[in-house]
Amino acid sequence: MIGRLRQLLLSVLVLLAVAVGAAAQEEPDYETWEGVAARAERVIDGDRASDAALETLRTQLVEWRAVFEDGQGINAPRIESLMAQINALGPAPEDGASEPDAIAAQRAALNDRLAEAEAPVLRAEAEYQRVQGLIGEIDDVLVERLAGALFTLGPSPLNPTHWPEAVAAVQSWRGGLVSELRQLTTSEIYQAEFQSNIPVILVYLVAALLFLARGWRWVGRAMAPAIAREETSPAARLALFFLSLLQAVMPILGIAAIQAAAEATGFVGLRGSVFVGLWTDLAIIVMVTVWLGRQVFPARETAVRPLNLTAAQRFQGRWAAIAIGVVIAAGTVLDEAAAAEGFSEAARLTLFFPIVLVLGLLLLRIGRLLVLHVARASEDQEETGVYLQILRFVGWATMAMAIMGPTLAAIGYYTAGITFLLPVISSLALLAFVRILQRLVANLYGALTGKREGLEEALTPTLIGFVLALLSLPIFALIWGVRPAQLADMWRQV
Numbered sequence: 001m002i003g004r005l006r007q008l009l010l011s012v013l014v015l016l017a018v019a020v021g022a023a024a025q026e027e028p029d030y031e032t033w034e035g036v037a038a039r040a041e042r043v044i045d046g047d048r049a050s051d052a053a054l055e056t057l058r059t060q061l062v063e064w065r066a067v068f069e070d071g072q073g074i075n076a077p078r079i080e081s082l083m084a085q086i087n088a089l090g091p092a093p094e095d096g097a098s099e100p101d102a103i104a105a106q107r108a109a110l111n112d113r114l115a116e117a118e119a120p121v122l123r124a125e126a127e128y129q130r131v132q133g134l135i136g137e138i139d140d141v142l143v144e145r146l147a148g149a150l151f152t153l154g155p156s157p158l159n160p161t162h163w164p165e166a167v168a169a170v171q172s173w174r175g176g177l178v179s180e181l182r183q184l185t186t187s188e189i190y191q192a193e194f195q196s197n198i199p200v201i202l203v204y205l206v207a208a209l210l211f212l213a214r215g216w217r218w219v220g221r222a223m224a225p226a227i228a229r230e231e232t233s234p235a236a237r238l239a240l241f242f243l244s245l246l247q248a249v250m251p252i253l254g255i256a257a258i259q260a261a262a263e264a265t266g267f268v269g270l271r272g273s274v275f276v277g278l279w280t281d282l283a284i285i286v287m288v289t290v291w292l293g294r295q296v297f298p299a300r301e302t303a304v305r306p307l308n309l310t311a312a313q314r315f316q317g318r319w320a321a322i323a324i325g326v327v328i329a330a331g332t333v334l335d336e337a338a339a340a341e342g343f344s345e346a347a348r349l350t351l352f353f354p355i356v357l358v359l360g361l362l363l364l365r366i367g368r369l370l371v372l373h374v375a376r377a378s379e380d381q382e383e384t385g386v387y388l389q390i391l392r393f394v395g396w397a398t399m400a401m402a403i404m405g406p407t408l409a410a411i412g413y414y415t416a417g418i419t420f421l422l423p424v425i426s427s428l429a430l431l432a433f434v435r436i437l438q439r440l441v442a443n444l445y446g447a448l449t450g451k452r453e454g455l456e457e458a459l460t461p462t463l464i465g466f467v468l469a470l471l472s473l474p475i476f477a478l479i480w481g482v483r484p485a486q487l488a489d490m491w492r493q494v
Contacts, residue, residue: 071124075117082114155346156412157353166350180269193266204261208254215250230302234446248291255283282329289325293318307373320365331355356409363402370395426479438465
């Protein structure tokens with residue numbers, strides 16, 4: 001019975017393989033492709049489609065490129081057989097030479113059959129080059145638009161004539177939010193909905209109170225035994241890593257419960273939903289920076305300190321990281337409000353400039369701490385290693401970007417200014433996260449093997465850490481403006 005099932009399974013697999021091979025031999029639908037290509041050429045020449053529309057069109061072209069790439073394998077076995085037969089006849093006679101009529105007739109027949117077999121392949125290759133060119137043209141259009149946005153000069157936020165307009169925009173948004181809330185709370189329909197949802201609201205609020213008021217402390221108490229063994233035990237450091245994650249999640253759960261309670265009241269209108277809907281996202285942003293700050297600039301003297309800094313300098317780093325999260329959260333709220341209310345460009349840039357300025361100052365502090373770490377670490381070593389040289393470059397580059405970003409935004413190049421800041425912040429966060437993961441791997445290796453010293457220099461953690469660094473490269477590329485479609489093309493080439 002088992003033998004029959006095995007034979008049946010093999011037969012099915014063979015049939016599937018034959019079906020797939022047969023499907024791969026089908027010629028592309030050139031009639032449909034001509035319509036897609038013509039539309040793509042009109043869209044590119046017109047240069048009026050949005051970036052999203054161009055990305056959608058590019059996705060369709062990528063699918064057609066795969067079709068034509070497969071089409072280049074049409075008749076591959078037959079072409080290979082014909083080529084072998086032609087080669088078996090020997091080299092073709094040179095000019096003025098002759099060969100037997102039978103061989104010449106056979107060679108001519110084989111060449112005709114070869115040309116017939118290669119015809120669909122050559123067409124697929126030609127269309128492949130055509131679709132590749134269209135994809136390249138779309139990429140060029142998107143790059144030119146990005147460059148144009150970066151170097152577009154807008155209203156300067158330092159111009160005092162724009163300040164009243166910015167203040168009026170905020171007051172209008174706040175007034176509309178309050179008016180909407182007043183209308184909802186005085187409505188009998190929404191009051192009835194609120195009363196019917198009171199039990200659910202109370203459950204959410206109690207959960208929020210537990211998470212916010214007690215959750216952090218409960219996890220902190222659970223961390224105490226591991227903290228006592230932190231310096232000597234990789235297993236304790238491993239436990240502290242996961243407990244620190246749980247501790248950071250507690251406030252997020254509390255804010256999410258408050259958001260759910262607010263939405264359950266029924267008093268959240270169109271304007272309110274823009275604001276209330278962001279609460280959990282804002283909590284995640286802030287707590288991620290809190291967690292990263294505590295990992296990179298730990299308060300405990302027993303904790304592993306990635307940077308060679310004093311306690312006061314680590315304190316500055318922690319609060320700079322937290323402040324970055326708070327400022328980004330404030331910028332997110334402002335961005336959503338500006339989009340929902342249709343703030344003018346002058347008002348929007350004026351309101352965003354303080355956020356850009358504060359981010360620049362905080363990044364300046366972080367960059368300075370990195371440079372101080374390199375300086376102190378170099379004093380303890382006879383020569384500066386490659387890692388410290390890279391970190392020194394990152395520190396100075398961070399400080400340079402921190403100055404250039406607000407400067408460009410003050411002139412009026414807001415897009416360029418914020419482009420100098422947000423990728424730097426994201427890159428620093430990713431660098432910190434990769435380093436934390438590498439340390440996690442070392443502690444896991446120590447917990448499994450029982451080793452306590454030289455964990456990060458061991459072969460296995462080193463190799464895994466190298467793989468983690470390689471896996472982070474595509475994320476860095478996305479952070480610095482490489483589009484996912486371009487990244488997919490790069491991966492395909494690799």
